[in-house]
Structure formats: C-alpha cells, structure tokens
Amino acid sequence: MPALNEKIFLPISIFVLNIIFAVFKFVLVSAVAACFAIYAKYGGEYANSVRWVRSAGYLEMFHTLRNTQSRKTVPRSVKWAIVLAFFVTLAASFLDKGIAGFVKPATRSGTKSTAVRVSEQYRPDSKQTMFLGWNVAVPTGVTARKAMEATLAGPIANPNLVSGMIYEPVHSDYKATCLDFGFYFQDFILRNDTGCGAISPRFLTVSELPQYGLTERSSNRWSLTMEARPGQGTYNLLDSPLGLSYEIVKAQSQNYSDCLLYESYRHRGPLDMSHDVTAFPKTSTTKCFHDNGSITALSVTTTRFAHLEEFYDYESVDRIFANESNELLLSMNETLANMTMTTDPGQSQNVTSFAWVELRLTNSTVDLFACGTSVGLSLGESNPAETESVSTYECIYAIISVVQFTREVDGDILKARGGKSFVTSRSSDTETSITNYITLEYPPTIKGSKTAPISIKNMTEDNLSVVDYMARLGYNFYADFDEQKLYIMYDYADVLTGLEVPFWVLLIAGIILIISFAVWQYTFWLLSTPHNSSVYSIIRNRLTVKSKTEVPKLMRFQFEPLMFEGVRLLPEQIESFPEDVKVDMNPDN
16 A cells, blocks of 8 residues: 555546546535435425525525524524535535645656667767766756766766657665775875775875875874975865765776766856855766676765955855764864965965865765865956956865675676677876866856855765765666777656646545545435425425326426415415515514
C-alpha cells in the first residue's frame, strides 16, 4: 500500500477528470438527498417539508429558516435540520472543487528500454582536458544533481534526442572500498596513507616547496603558515587554480598519482572595489578508471574573495558566508586578527608572500580555507577605466570529496566501446592528464542591489551530491578524451501525460464515493416512495390511484385555480378567501 503522502500518477486527461468529477458529484448529491429521505421517514411531521425545501434550493432554505424563527410551534430540531441541509448541500456542491485543488498535471515515463548513446565532442587545448560546452550554469532553486541530470539528458550529451521521449542515465548504488584516507598538502604529509589511498590538494603556482609552520589541532584538523620568497613560484600563493590529486596503492608500498582534477578558476582581472567575492561557487568533477578495476570519483567546490584593505576583516568574511561561522573561519580569524599587511605594491616582484591555511578531513571530505597576501589590480574609484595596484588579502574556501569503489562493467557499454579499455590514460605531461567531466557554476542570487550571502552548507551539500552521482553512474557515463567521444547508457521511454494526486486524497474520495453510493442505493430500493419522491410525484401517484387511470408523467398545470390535469388541489373555499383575509395556520399560537 502506498504511503499516504505519496503522489499517485493517473494517465488520464483533464477531460476524463471532469467526467469523473461529474459522476462523483452526482453520486454525492444523490447521497445527500438520500440522507434527507431517511430523515423524512423518521424525523416527524416536518421532516418531509424540510426535504422538499432543501430540494428547492439555497434561497428557499434561507427564506424558510427566517420564517421559522418566529414560529414557536416549529421544534428547534427542525430549524437545525434546515441549517444542516443548507451547509451539507453547499459542501456537496463544492467538494469536487476542493479535491481538484490537489490534482496537478504531471508526466511519467512509459515502458523503459535501455540503449547506449555515443556522441562526438570537441576537446579544446587547455591546461585541463575537458569537452567544450560542459560548463553549466545552475539555475536558482535547482540542485546540483538535478542540473547534472538535465545536462546528461540534454542535447549536449545526446544530440540525437527523439522528441516525446524521456532519457535518464542509468545509475545504481555503490559501496565505497576506501574509507580511511591518507592526506597530503603541498606534498607535506599530514596523515600517512593507510594502504588505501591519499588525497593531495595543492596550489599549483608553488613550484618549489616553501617554508611551513604546521600546527596539528587534532587528528583531523591542521593549521599551516606558508611563506614563499622570490624564485619559489609566485609572490601570490592563491592566485591560481587549486589542484587535486588522488593517489591509490598500485603495489606494496608503491603509490602513484592516478586521478587529477583542477579547480575551475581563471586568473582574475581588476577587482571591483564594491564586491568582495572574486569567484562565486563552482563545482568541478571527474572520474578515473584504474587498471586494478576500481573507479575514483572526485569533486571540488570552491569560492574566492578578496579584501582591499591592510587588515583581515572577519566581519566581512562572516557576511560573505551568511554568518555560518565554523571552526576553520574562527581559527583563521584568530591567526590574522592582529596582523597588518606591509607589502609595498610597487615592489611586488621582490616581496615575500604568505598564506595561511586551515584544513579539516572528515571521512572522505576535505574542507580547506586559505588566505594569503596578494598584490593585484583594482578598478579606480574615481575613474573605473583606470586601474591601480593594491595590496589585498585573497581567500579561497574549498570542499573536496572523493569516492573510490568497484563495479562490474555493463556489457552494452563495453560493446559500444568495441571492447576497448576504460582505464584512464596518463600522459608524461601532467597537465594533459588532468580531466574534468563537468563544471557547475552557481550564479549569485540578487536581493535588491546586493548579492545574497554564500552558504558553506549548500556548497558542501552540492559537492557531496555531485561526487555521489558521478559514482552512481559508474561506467555508464564515460568520456574518451583521446577519441573525443562521450558514452552514456540511458533508460528511455515514451512520455506519458496525466495527473498527479496524493494517495490520501484518492483514499478519502474513494471512501466518500463508496459510502455515498451505498446510502443512495439503500433509499432507492428499500425506502417507500413518499419519502424519496418529490411533491409532484406524490400528487401524480395519488391522482392515478383516485382516478384509477394512468396519469401522464408530465401533467398540465395551472395556478388559478390550482390544478393538475384539471383536478383542483385545494378546496374551493380556501382559494376563494379574499386577499386581505389572513388565515391562522397556528390555532394554538
């Protein structure tokens, strides 16, 4: 049995739904009439009058109720019966409208089939290997996973889409084979490899190992101070992509870099002094296939910001991150709160640069928060066309996630590959070995004239959902960067249009319909004619009995005098009363 809140898909059109509602309303209204027929039999001498008044409509019920308020001989129960008749009839008339409010148009897939689609892709020359067009902007309110699903089911991944079909990449559960990772940073060992694998982020501009100051705050938390002098890469440790490598154990005590990913980051131009954020959040992800049969999925989500001041401004950082203070931000504030940057912008090639890094390893996820001194360009306040050299603190917050697992390759996609190996090829040139399947960009949300704060919680959730989805896809989403081809295995089906209704609404409507039909049939077959007939039917039946001839179903009627088929309904003396004479219908009053 479905859960009460589960949405039930009905493959019907609005036209069919209206027919169903018409039948539902007919049975419901008939059941209400049946209830008052039962009341007419057992409710006393006023009961039939109440039933007939109800059948005359809302205005008649209103006038009757108003008239009976001054009639002391009419029992209170009868007056309440009229009130009940009014509201029950009203509810029965609008119940179908209430149910219709829970019905929503929806689409579902029909019978599913599976096929592998191979598409030609273009790989431009760049520092990392990536197909053109796989930088995707995530619309506001859409999750990272939904954006990935839409991209993989869209024309960039499957140019030969068939109209009217639903495509969904085949994915399944997995079991991670590595849960206890080693951890390096800039080749500095923070946690030894446990024989499973190691995560190693680094800033790519530092070509030589700079000086370090390391504080181990706990078994999974570290603080570092990095110092780079001239000749050690660049004066700015942060003005470059954050690189990420994942090392696995190939043989006993022999590690090698096997999966590489760059943060999707371009060198920034002049800074707009009205904004702190220099790069809004982005998620890059890749997947590597190893010759030992395991698969690694990597993802990194980053955002960057800069301070155009001599002091590290924690309040500004807190504002950027929507007051989501965590231990990394608090620790950085403690380190930099009393520091003053004395870098001379005019001597940028001869200065010593510093970077302060806060790291946390939680299971297979790394949080990295780093700030460093930077000499950059800024738009002039008086003339935006001019630029000036300024000293800044530039910071990056990154979330890195890794999943390592094993899975059997599907025969269909292996056949589409022509039996070729899935193992990720590595070039002697490290940069060409860095692959990126897709980058998701999260445009800022604008509130008034300001951008909404960045949420570390949302960045973490997005990063985890992306790496999880990449792992679930397994071999069914494979990029052959050498041949510039993309292989995706789809479940596809026809689109069925219909309506979606919560199960509890269907359940209640079904119960009401069954009870209403039962009550209606009970009065139709078991109740005597006077209690379930109109005044007109009763008069016709009585005329038939008295005249001993069949009176027509449709009788002729006239008001003066009041007659059906020429038969007077009221005694002549009542109809002959003068209009100004009032007849006392309540002799006991």
